[in-house]
Amino acid sequence: MRDAVLIIDLDNYTYEVEHRPELFEKWLGGTGVAVQLMREHMNPKADPLSPENVIVFATGPLTPAYPLASKTVAMFKSPLTGNLGESHAGGRTAVSIAAAGYGAIVIKGASKKPVYLVVENDKVYFRDGRVLWGIPDSLIVGRIIAENEPGRGTRTMMRIGGAGEKLVRYSCVTTETYRHFGRLGLGAVFGSKKLKALIVRGRKKYLPTDAKKYREVYDEIYKIAIESDAMKKYHLLGTAANVIPLNELKALPTRNLKAARFERAEDISGEALAEYNLGRRIACSHCPVACIHLAALRLPYENEPYFFRTIMISYDYELIYSLGSMLGIGNRDDLLRLIHRVETYGLDAMSTGVCLAWATEALERGIVGEKDTLVKLAFGDVEGYLKAIDFIYEQPTEFYKHLAMGVSHAAEVYGGKEFALAFGGNEMPGYHTGYAAVLNYLIGMRHSHLDSAGYSLDQKAKELSPEETIDRLIEEESWRQTLSSLVVCFFARGIYTPEVISKALEPLSHSISPDELKKLGNEIYREKARLKVDLGFNLDELSIPKRIFETPSLHGKLSEDFVRKALDYYRKKLREML
Amino acid sequence: MKRLVVEDIEKCVGCGLCMFACSRRSAKNPEIGNSSSAILPVSLSGFERGATVIFCRACEEPPCAQVCPSGALKPKKGGGVVYVENLCLGCHYCVEACTLNAIFVREDGKIAVCIHCGYCADYCPHGVIAYKEVEA
Numbered sequence: 001m002r003d004a005v006l007i008i009d010l011d012n013y014t015y016e017v018e019h020r021p022e023l024f025e026k027w028l029g030g031t032g033v034a035v036q037l038m039r040e041h042m043n044p045k046a047d048p049l050s051p052e053n054v055i056v057f058a059t060g061p062l063t064p065a066y067p068l069a070s071k072t073v074a075m076f077k078s079p080l081t082g083n084l085g086e087s088h089a090g091g092r093t094a095v096s097i098a099a100a101g102y103g104a105i106v107i108k109g110a111s112k113k114p115v116y117l118v119v120e121n122d123k124v125y126f127r128d129g130r131v132l133w134g135i136p137d138s139l140i141v142g143r144i145i146a147e148n149e150p151g152r153g154t155r156t157m158m159r160i161g162g163a164g165e166k167l168v169r170y171s172c173v174t175t176e177t178y179r180h181f182g183r184l185g186l187g188a189v190f191g192s193k194k195l196k197a198l199i200v201r202g203r204k205k206y207l208p209t210d211a212k213k214y215r216e217v218y219d220e221i222y223k224i225a226i227e228s229d230a231m232k233k234y235h236l237l238g239t240a241a242n243v244i245p246l247n248e249l250k251a252l253p254t255r256n257l258k259a260a261r262f263e264r265a266e267d268i269s270g271e272a273l274a275e276y277n278l279g280r281r282i283a284c285s286h287c288p289v290a291c292i293h294l295a296a297l298r299l300p301y302e303n304e305p306y307f308f309r310t311i312m313i314s315y316d317y318e319l320i321y322s323l324g325s326m327l328g329i330g331n332r333d334d335l336l337r338l339i340h341r342v343e344t345y346g347l348d349a350m351s352t353g354v355c356l357a358w359a360t361e362a363l364e365r366g367i368v369g370e371k372d373t374l375v376k377l378a379f380g381d382v383e384g385y386l387k388a389i390d391f392i393y394e395q396p397t398e399f400y401k402h403l404a405m406g407v408s409h410a411a412e413v414y415g416g417k418e419f420a421l422a423f424g425g426n427e428m429p430g431y432h433t434g435y436a437a438v439l440n441y442l443i444g445m446r447h448s449h450l451d452s453a454g455y456s457l458d459q460k461a462k463e464l465s466p467e468e469t470i471d472r473l474i475e476e477e478s479w480r481q482t483l484s485s486l487v488v489c490f491f492a493r494g495i496y497t498p499e500v501i502s503k504a505l506e507p508l509s510h511s512i513s514p515d516e517l518k519k520l521g522n523e524i525y526r527e528k529a530r531l532k533v534d535l536g537f538n539l540d541e542l543s544i545p546k547r548i549f550e551t552p553s554l555h556g557k558l559s560e561d562f563v564r565k566a567l568d569y570y571r572k573k574l575r576e577m578l
Numbered sequence: 579m580k581r582l583v584v585e586d587i588e589k590c591v592g593c594g595l596c597m598f599a600c601s602r603r604s605a606k607n608p609e610i611g612n613s614s615s616a617i618l619p620v621s622l623s624g625f626e627r628g629a630t631v632i633f634c635r636a637c638e639e640p641p642c643a644q645v646c647p648s649g650a651l652k653p654k655k656g657g658g659v660v661y662v663e664n665l666c667l668g669c670h671y672c673v674e675a676c677t678l679n680a681i682f683v684r685e686d687g688k689i690a691v692c693i694h695c696g697y698c699a700d701y702c703p704h705g706v707i708a709y710k711e712v713e714a
Contacts, residue, residue, distance in 0.1 A: 064598060065610045095594075099611055146623065153594075153620035153632075154612055177624055203685045205601070205613035215608055226703055282625040283593035288703035290591035294626055312626035508610075 001025065001061065001509065002103045002206065005037065008117065008124055010193055011051060011109030015124040017102075024103050025510075029060035031086070032485035032524045033104055034075035035531050041106055044534040048079035048185075049167060049192040051110035058104040059094040060487035063286075065206070065214070066221055066504055068231075068492035070094045070286045073484055077535060078184040079192070080169040080351070080406050081425030084532045085184040086446045088484060090284035091176035093200070096156035100202030107193070116159075116197040118149060121204065129196040136162025136393060138174045138346040141197065151201035159197035160187045161346025162393050167191050168404040170351035170427070174343070178292050178314040179284065182348045183448060184426060206508075214507035221495060221504065225288055230494040234291035238281075239317035240270030247325075249459070249554045251433040254325045255379045256357035257421055257547050260432045264330025268320050277332060279312055284489070291491065297336045313340045321430025322353025327360070328379030337382060341389045354427035355407045356388055362416045372399035418546035423447045424537075431455035432548075434462075434555030436469050439566050442542055443470070444477060445528050450490055452477035458554055466566035470573065474525070481524035482517050526577050533578065539571050579656050581636060581712045582617075582694050589704045590629035592619055596698040596707060600690075603697040613685040616692040631707060634658060634680045634692035642672035642681055642691070651691070661691050 003021040008014075027033045034056045046052035055076045062069035072093040078085030097105060100119050107117075114129035135141050138161030145157055156175055163171035164187030171187030172180045181187075190196070208214035225231060233241050246252045247265035254262040266272060279296030283289065294312045301307040313336045323329065323338040342349045360377040362368045370376060374397060375387045391400045402410045407427055411420035421428040423441035429449035431437045440454025441447055449455055452473040457464075464472065480490065488496045496504075498514030505512055512520070549558050600615040602608040617633040636658030643651040643659050650666035651659045668687035673679075682690040696709030 064612075067595065067598075092594075095612075099613075143623065153618045177626070203613045203683070204611055205685055206610040208608060208610060211606060211608050214610075215602060215605065218602065222701065280626060280628075281591055283591040285592075285594050286598055287593050288595060290593065290704070292591075 002098060002101070004102050005104045005106060006102045006119065006124070007106045007108065009109050010107065010111045010115070010195065013126045017122065024061070027524065028482070028485040028520070029103055030058050030073040030485040030487035031075075031481055031528070032520070034058040034073050034086070035524065035527045037104060037106055038075050038531060041108060042077065044536070046077055048077040048082065048085070048189065051193070053077050053189055053192070055107040055186070055189055056104060057093070057097060058487075059097050059102070060485055061508060061510055062486045062488060062504060063094045063098050065208070065508055066218060067225055067286050067288060068221070068495060069486060069488045070284050071484070071487040071489050072097065073487055074173070074181045074186050076186055076189050079167070079188045080185040081447070083424070083535045083537050084445060084528070085186060085189070087181040087183045087186055088487070089173075089175050089179045089181045090287070090489065091156060091179035092154070092285040093156040093158060093175050094487065095285040096154060096200045096202065099154060099204055100200050101204040105200075107195070110192060111194040114194045114196055116145065117195065117199065119198070119200040121202045129194070132196045133165065133194075137344045139177065139344060142174070142177055145197055145199065149199055151199070154203070155199055155201035157197060157199050160190045161344060163345040163347045164188055164191040166393055166395060166404070168347060168392060169406050170348040171346050172348045174346055178282065178294070180348075183350070184446065185348075187346050208507040209509040210507035217504050217507060221500065222288070224495050225492070231289050231491060234491050235289050237270035237274055238291045238293040238315075240273055240293065240315060240320055242317045243269040243320055244271065246431065249433065250552065251431055251455070251554045252325050253321060253421070253428070253430055253432050255328045256326065256361045256419055257432060257551050258361075260551050260553060262325040262330070265325065267330050268324045268332055268335050272332060273315060277336065287489065289491070295336050297333060297340070311340060313343070315339060318430055319349040322350045326353045326357045326430070327385055329382060329385070330380070331382070334382035338385055338389070341386055345389065345393045347389070347392065350429055351406065351427040352389065352392065354421050355392070355403050355410065356385055358407045358411065358416065358420050359388065359403060361419050362414060365416065367415050368399060372397055417543070421545050421547060423544070424542060432551065432553045433458035434553045435466075435558060435562055435566070436464070436473060438544070438548055438558065438563060439469055440473055442544070442567065443473065443570050445532060450480075452480065462555065466562050467569045470566050470570045474573065478521040478525040479518065480521070481528065482521035485520075485524060529574060530578055539567065539574070542567070579712065580694070580696060580709055582633060582692065582696055582699060582707060582709055583712065584631055585705055585708045587629060587631065587706060590619055590631060590706045591704060592621060592625045592629055593703070594619055595701045595703060596631065599698040599701040603695060614690045616680075616682055616690040617698055618682065632678060632680050634694070635678060636694060641675040641677070645671040645675045647671065658694060659691060661689070661693065663688060
């Protein structure tokens with residue numbers, strides 16, 4: 001079992017390794033372990049942008065033994081919400097951390113000057129980052145470090161762009177260029193610690209305790225992944241496959257959710273992107289699916305004939321929603337340019353899109369003026385949005401300083417809360433499907449659609465009571481705690497059933513029954529809820545933007561009464577649990 | 579004779595399943611991770627530009643065997659090398675000698691080199707590599 005925790009102290013430029021078999025035995029890895037490490041290392045009252053904040057990266061016991069289990073959980077205090085920050089990413093991160101010999105990495109303190117960190121097996125190097133600081137383009141930062149550091153093909157490189165340096169509260173950490181610890185502002189936490197990048201490489205091996213069984217179970221999982229339909233959707237069109245179905249269900253948030261159906265959805269659909277732009281597909285480490293879809297965008301130079309530049313841009317459903325329909329952008333080239341700009345600075349695409357959508361409506365309504373926005377923001381107008389993204393990074397006016405702190409904060413200052421689409425401080429994901437989605441955003445531990453897949457429950461069951469909805473969401477989120485402790489890609493949740501997981505862990509000398517796995521999920525859920533409450537989470541402080549109740553969803557117009565009843569029931573459940 | 583070959587490098591998605599398969603190749607002692615892997619897919623400065631898969635191409639006159647001071651690497655009939663692990667000093671002269679950088683250093687300091695067993699080819703989900711008969 002991989003039980004080493006690497007603790008890096010940026011205050012003193014020191015590090016130590018702790019072996020914690022009991023921690024990994026009880027909590028598996030990933031989310032389960034990260035919650036405990038946060039408890040041990042962080043003062044819950046810490047200011048998220050102070051040296052007191054802590055970053056945990058945790059991997060699971062299935063990495064790198066099996067395919068489709070190569071995700072890393074990052075945990076920190078979120079500068080966007082002031083509460084629990086948790087974000088997951090694929091790429092090569094988990095496999096590289098495991099190859100260096102670690103189950104988890106904890107980063108504490110803050111450097112006085114910019115640095116980047118290199119973890120190589122049992123050594124940590126604190127590298128001078130002053131030259132890299134101030135380079136806003138995370139793609140360029142990646143390229144420079146790639147030239148200087150060995151480990152091609154096996155290393156991971158997590159880094160921030162300009163947005164993280166400027167402490168934009170929804171800046172992300174990019175890994176392997178196209179995957180992100182996207183949500184809740186890990187980039188700003190890196191920035192506050194003057195940490196530009198974290199590179200991890202190694203070549204450690206692990207041995208199964210039952211060689212024959214290990215190869216058998218491996219083949220079984222590999223076969224399902226390749227031959228069954230379990231992952232076909234992600235394989236072919238990628239997550240962008242969702243655009244047309246959600247639009248048809250009237251669940252695709254459009255123009256700041258003034259509507260839930262976008263008349264140009266087809267133009268920015270997974271099908272259209274695949275037909276006209278798809279240039280290449282790539283995969284996370286140890287994943288046969290290759291759901292990462294890269295669009296090739298060929299841009300001419302207006303005044304120089306026969307000069308073109310062709311850029312590759314990673315697209316996913318969430319980006320198409322937030323920088324497409326949400327902003328009224330129906331032209332594929334425009335959409336791709338926006339995605340590319342967001343990628344350059346290292347911003348979270350969902351939060352950026354929602355902030356810009358709110359700003360557009362705020363300008364329409366006259367609660368802010370062009371002296372604030374510096375540019376005329378209008379739904380569908382790409383040039384205005386490209387400039388506004390630059391301004392979120394540059395923060396040339398008070399308005400952009402506030403907008404860089406999230407849509408809830410901006411609406412607090414300027415008004416327009418009723419159409420500021422955030423839940424628990426986190427900007428909304430792209431599903432206006434109904435009650436389960438809204439409740440998922442509100443009570444999900446990360447306020448993320450992936451916490452409990454409310455959007456999916458809305459599509460499967462239409463007649464649930466408030467209480468049933470809450471029960472189903474808690475059940476799903478609890479099971480996902482197990483998955484994100486292993487750490488399995490949620491897209492492979494159909495493959496990694498409790499039975500398969502139990503079987504897969506056995507030859508790795510981890511004996512746990514399917515039932516125990518489910519129970520463990522409940523326990524981790526409770527532990528996380530406790531941590532969240534310690535960090536100051538208060539259900540009574542949650543507010544819901546009125547817009548949610550105005551624009552009809554898949555379930556028609558939503559009633560506040562239903563949501564209130566559900567929240568009352570959840571309050572009771574939570575109290576019992578804690 | 580059968581060899582591991584690259585069929586279509588443009589389809590490489592960089593998943594590294596070949597690399598992990600290589601570590602598992604021994605039925606008796608499969609390993610988890612990449613320590614003993616003798617194949618490495620890498621990007622051309624980012625996978626958006628494409629990939630290359632690095633492994634031994636089974637040279638007729640293998641330079642790695644020529645510089646091996648202990649007889650751990652011996653030329654194989656028809657090309658490539660045989661690796662006798664217990665003779666390996668871990669000097670890495672072979673690593674330096676290989677023009678393709680196709681000899682890898684394991685965690686324990688010894689080396690890993692492709693012996694064209696073909697195990698990895700079964701795990702390439704996109705038909706990038708194949709194990710097939712070629713003319714000697």
